[in-house]
Amino acid sequence: MQDVTAGSVPLRRALPRLVRGPLDALVGFADEAGGEVVRLNLGTFRPYLVTHPEHLQHILRDNAANYVRDGKGLLWRPVRRAVGEAILVAEGPLWESSRSVLQPLFTAKRVETLIDKMAAAIGEAVDVLDEPARAGQTVDASDTLSRIVCQATMRVLFGDKISVPDALRVVSALGTIATAMVPRLLVPFMPYAIPMPGDRAFRGAVRTIDDVVLPIIRETLRRPGDGQDIISTLCRTRVVNGQEITEKQIRDDVVAMFSTSTETTIAVLSWLWPVLDTYPEVAARLYDEIDQVVGADQIQRSHVAELRYTRMVLDELLRLYPAGWMIPRTAVASEVLGGTRIASGATILVSPYVTQRMAALWERPDIFEPERFSPTAPRRQHRYSFFPFGGGPHQCLGQYLFLLEAPLIIATLLSRFRIQLHGDADLTPRMGASLRPRQSARLTLVPVDRSRAR
Template identity: 50%
Template sequence: MRPPALPLRRTLRPLLRDPVHALGSFARQTNGQVVRLSLGPFRPYLVSHPDHVQHVLRRDWDNHPREGMLWKPVERLAGRSIISDGPDWESARRVMQPLFTARYVASLTQGMAEAIDEGITALEPYARAGRWIDICAEMGRLVSKTVIRVLFGSKISVADAERLGPAYGIAATSFASRLLLPFAPEWVPMPGDRAFRRAVKTIDEVLMPLVRQSLREPGDGNDIISALARARRHEDGPEAERRIRDDLVSIYGASVETTAVSLTWLWPVLHDHPEVAARLYEEVETVVGRGPVDAACLPRLTYMRAVFDELLRLYPPGWILPRMAAKPGLLGDVPIEAGATLLISPFVTHRLEEFWDRPEEFDPERFAEGAQERRHRYAYFPFGGGPHVCIGRHLFYAEAPLMVAGLLARFRPQVRAPRPLTPFPAASLRPKELVEVRLVPVGGGAAA
């Protein structure tokens, strides 16, 4: 059967105005059916029903590689590592998976908590001065410093860390135009291309000297760079350099970007839901008190976990996971031709009314202990699914709650941002507008 098709006159204007929400609207109009979007020379299929998502990401995953839209510009940033397919992906996954298991991440949490406490202490002058801060930039800086210390063994200097974090953020957001116009050849100049190239150059200037040094002297440290050098030391020199560089960029993204972007969305959400914020404050006061956060706090932050689960439902950082059909096949009863692009979006599926009651409302009770209703496995997939599920998910559920608990043990955030916030369609889902936060010391005044 032929899928319903939405013509250009119905798709172009919404996509230009707000592409992320537009995809959700298209899925709702067709009740989660496979729908073809007519976008001039680009005619992708929008895949939103959990049955179809599961088929593409898990059951028939090897016929749906990560190629084409999104993956081309991402490959220009991260190379062919954990984000690719084929032998490069298999090699990277084999090397990197042991570094991201739940057990290994648990062994890092105390060091993570200590690094987070130091980073939060550095924010106290802003709080005393009553200064409004760009929370996206500050969360990125805090997460980056923590990850570099815990995973990279502080092999990246403070000065280089200050360069690496912003450069990665620019690289991850500057190819939005190529994401929206995937049919444009690489040789055609697009907005953001120059910024992207400069950012990648900065990333390489920071990482490549470390890569070469680690290959000369792998050492026996348990940091990521040493572990990758030991795993790759038998490969050809230039090839080993390339693979380690690509692995490091991918690891940095998996460790930093997801958490920093989620923490940017969290503060406006708490501001708009004071009852959720009050309950979260109460849990932090009970579990952490006024002292620094530590690893022992993590299992007791149960409401915090529900808040993050719901945050990832509404604002999944990896908001779009396109795939290409390598061979013709059927998706449900819809024939899909070889070479077709399939648009899969957690942002869209997480808002389907068939699977979520009040899908646009922020309600952590959906994920409260003992209250979770049975739902389709692929109605909720903020970290992707199948063999390509994000390896950084365990790290996220360690570092994000520790950071929020550490911040709320000391401060109450005031938020200044326009409403509604517009999701920016880049590699990860950031707010398009500036979100500013003022940190009020606990006991120093009520949050507005």
């Protein structure tokens, strides 16, 4: 393979486009490069944008040891300020220890046993919407989803150790962090000694999170048990690098797991309402499937496998609006990738959002078409053309849980209500640690006649 210099986007082109619209700019750079590795000249910061599925497989899976989540790297530093040396950013023995103790909580076999408990928690949370629905009152979509997700997640993953009101405080704080870190993500080389917009809000949000989780962790450490929830599991004594795990490390992993187990579901499903308003034919087919499969029943485990179109809609949401839109890596050793020399210490930008919108990989990439994921659709040529949960050893632990929880939420809501969006649908992403619509939607919930025959 020929060793050549990467194609480069000069500073005079890269910076103005990124300032105008970072997400559109990255997709544009990828399309213009035809999937080849391209280097972005941002002055003192010159990352490589890697988008081709074969190159992504090499970075995330085949040679993952050479492309690490460097907690000290420029793009990881804002995340590290919130979650420290958590499972989200750690490498080596610390990451292996945290992942090994948490992995059993997320196996397909165990998650299957949680479906009924999760469905009951979701149903109870949706019950609260009956009153505003009967009164014709609008509800905030983000608040509604947050409450539903928190009730389900706190019960099945956290053993109700965190109350729903406290969980909502943490969700709000994490939302503040997600937006407050954006200035630092856009200017990653700026020293932390120089104040930037969002810094004060960031620090306040971290304090709020600690106020909630630290007392619970300390109580669990004082009274350890055999509970199968995340906090109990992380609080059990274990040794890493010859030292017992610290309270700080437990706190970091608890916050990281709270974030991933709630934010992904809330962020991805927040796109459902503007999408259904924009694509009424998708809405009609989705309602029809849920009416036929669930009808007036309470959602049950047996329904999930029958919600095939619902899963197709969910996959298309994950394609266009992946919560984890950026997965930065740092090259440990120099090597040639796709004909391009990657220098040791270089920053690699890997983005599901970008690859999953590339015209070379997807027809009409910006159009919402669930049929792409039909079981009868042609098989995708590349495994890593669609990777909303990452890949390789760092693939998201909660992927299987999400793929069960999200259909349960959709089916529970849409079997009870017809949902009307107030105002114009806005499909413009608001960039942060995860992607959400720029404007939070307000919804009117119209009760479905529960006496109808199935």
